[in-house]
Amino acid sequence: MPEDLIALITALAGRSSESECLEFKRGNADPERIGRDICAMSNSAALLGHTYAYKIWGIDDDSHEVAGTDFDPGTTTIGRQGLEIWLRQHLSDNVEFQFETVEMNGKHLVLLRIWPAQYRPALWNGLAYIRSGSSTQELKHGSRREEELWIRTRSEIFELQLAATELTTDEVFNLIDVDWYRQEFGIPPTTSPQQLLHMLASEQLIVTQDSGRHAITNLGALMFARNLETFPTVSRKALRVIRYEGTSSIAPSRSRTFSSGYSRLDDMLDYIETLLPEREVITGARRTTIRAFPHTALRELTANMLIHQDLSITGAGPMVCIFDGRIEFTNPGRSLVDVARLLNDPPHSRNEKMAALCRRMNLCEEAGSGWDKIVLDCESNHMPAPSIEEPGDNLRVTLLQATPFRDLTMQQRIDSAYWHACMQYAQRQPMTNASLRERFDLPSSAASQISRLLKVCLDGNILKVADPEAGKRYVRYLPSWA
Template identity: 40%
Template sequence: MGTDVDIALLVKELCHHDAETEWIEFKTNNSDAEMIGQRISALANSACRLGIPTAYMVWGVDDKTHDVIGSSFRYRLEKRGNEELENWLHHQLTDNASFEFAEDVVCEKHVTVLMVQAAFCHTVDFERVPYIRVGSYTKKLREYPVIESEVWSRITKSDFESIAAKGGLTLPDALSLLDFPKYFDLLGAPMPQSRDEVAHYLCDDEIILRQDDGRYAVTNLGAILLAKNLKDFPTVARKALRLVQYKGRGRSEILRSKDYEGGYAVEFESAVEMIMALTPSKEDIIGAVRVQTTAYPERAIREILANALIHQDLTVTGSGPVVEVFSDRVDFTNPGTSLVDLMRLVDNPPRSRNQKLASLMRRFRFCEELGTGWDRIISSCEALYLPAPKAVEYEGAGGSVRISLLAYVPYRSMSLRDRVMACYWHACICFTNGETMTNKSLRCRFGEGGPSSSTVSKLLATAVGDGLIKPVDPETAPRYMRYVPAWA
């Protein structure tokens, strides 16, 4: 959907249909708000059932002859009580209703088009009642149990990524909204010489879709990955990556803030570079060579950022992934709860609620779908003797997950909880590598000047007491004791 659609061309294409269908309706001057609300519900649910990205209602076209006759309907002037029609409709429809009005002059006559996106996640209801189109009639969905079953079957099989973010576009208009050269660059493939060839590849990966009427739609997947500007796509505009740097350890004073306008594939590298630039680094002289040491491993930054983008719940409205840089940590927050237990991130098989997004991000070489991302994050932090990253899940408003990379602190300055979690994740990494944790390996994990053997023994006993690790053989002598995660 989008107001930059050629309305005149769209209307002419819709008029080519022999009769009203379940996804097209023609009106003259009917401006009844209740009628419009019911039609939005019916058209959205019918489009979902038929697998069509966008349905339409057109004022100014005769429903029998399909002649353009013009209309006196002006949606901007219509009100329900003291509220503008469009706002009132949003309040009466369920939160997954996505629609847009547009106006133009066609054949020297005023025409208004209502573009309605297909229902996703659940049915689109008006005043808590779902409607459906049966032929050219609008009916309550519950009165047609077979059709209702078909709608819900389509909803359960559909995914947010495949839904049209903006439809009714000519191919040049669709391509103009996307940084499609980036797509071929990231795949290491040569750029096709014609638009039709470009469209062939983008359609194969569901970046764009060819509609039945010959126009094109950019999918949510295409928009969120390759949009030149996410604000061009209302369904994903709030999913833009945001980067914020604060002064000190709290959020009371913002030093800088940046909202990345482009899609994730377009902005990923620049976002990583900016995060690394905002975190402290130092230069050491090793031999005759200057070596720059960063506060956080770039490998961990890349992995956590990619995971935050891929594993977010795209259906949670009003929020997107956020990176916050503090003096002592970097927080990565994404909307949606975790699909796996946060304490089992190392060994669990890979799972993603956004399969197409994850697949393309892997092909773009931003991540792997092997379930080894957390292993690499832990290992890279251990290599710099950093505290173990923190993973926290928050409830409310769809939930969210926050991963925190912590800056280096000496062992004596670490909290007991941080010490215990470092012990736990070290045991996990050893286990996945086919090894076992020992007193010596844990001492090495904390680096030179770290805890003594007796101090580590006490730490191991605490981790055992907390139910995080267990000895392989409880009867062996203390100096030969080996440990694995409690779940092993």
């Protein structure tokens, strides 16, 4: 939405005093002073968690009345250079600012909007500056404030950046599915719009801007957007599901992009499962539908893919590709944990605020149990272990339909044995020849086949013997790292 600059300036002028992120001037357009102030206010905005800092020419700094100014950033030059170009040459490249002009009460005003420093402190001519109250001063190297500023700028959170700004209450409710939000959290339909706005803000799904209007965060858009395409910052993060004919990606037959927010996970899963093969079996007098892929594994993989993707990677989003006999889950971003230790290492969440919100909505557990459920579901249904790859900057997990042991490749057998060992270790249960036979749905007569597989795993340092002194009938196995 176009911003109402007059409403913004009026709101800012109504504040009781100047601050670290707000300054009024009638004149004093010295370029050096402007550069230092941009640097200092950018650092202060980052340190204090403000969306922007502002410097306004044409407002009296004592009375805050509209006085007007002769300053014109568009025509001001230093040597032969325009002011903005000159400022950018002397500021570090992590500083963003914008001059805007407006006529107010028949007088000329200039608004300088300054974004918070990102990734590291802002610099002016190689030096960092900071604000103390309404004064600009050099940031002392090694000081507590410098240390805290480094921490703040390094922890830039994509989820809390703004996806849409300058919105009225009605516009927020048109873009965010507040009815679904109320349903998920059990909020009465009689709740007032102002109370709803307060709740959305407390969840960091929206923020109130300096103008008094509202902005929707990337977190709010990703979780509760009515249509993700409305938000350019996250439009490419919509889940895409593609069904292919056969086993290659040459011939897609059906495709759907889910434009709704991730809180509609169940709708996504319902659609995915309609594309999967199933069969009916009759047990006694009852007819039972058996799906080729178990629901729990599908749910965990879809949720993990959405929640743990790297949101900073542009131009790519989560994707589910369904082929004959297999289904692939791909998301931007490599795993934060060694892929061989996904089941046993402590959990790491790339998008902590989204993960916490999804846990409260029972979309995930945020306790590291997702991979346990996936592997256990594969074992219970005698499917090959999930295949995990990291092509480029992506993570891809592949599920294969249940396959007889004789038709598995040696690598698939080894992977299944390894993940079975990890699962048994996590459950504090022994892995034995018998437990691995059960995992592959093999009779006791296949013990020699499993023994040969175990020897391959031992020789390849995939597994190790838990107690080398134990007799053959009592040998137990562990993952090699245990």
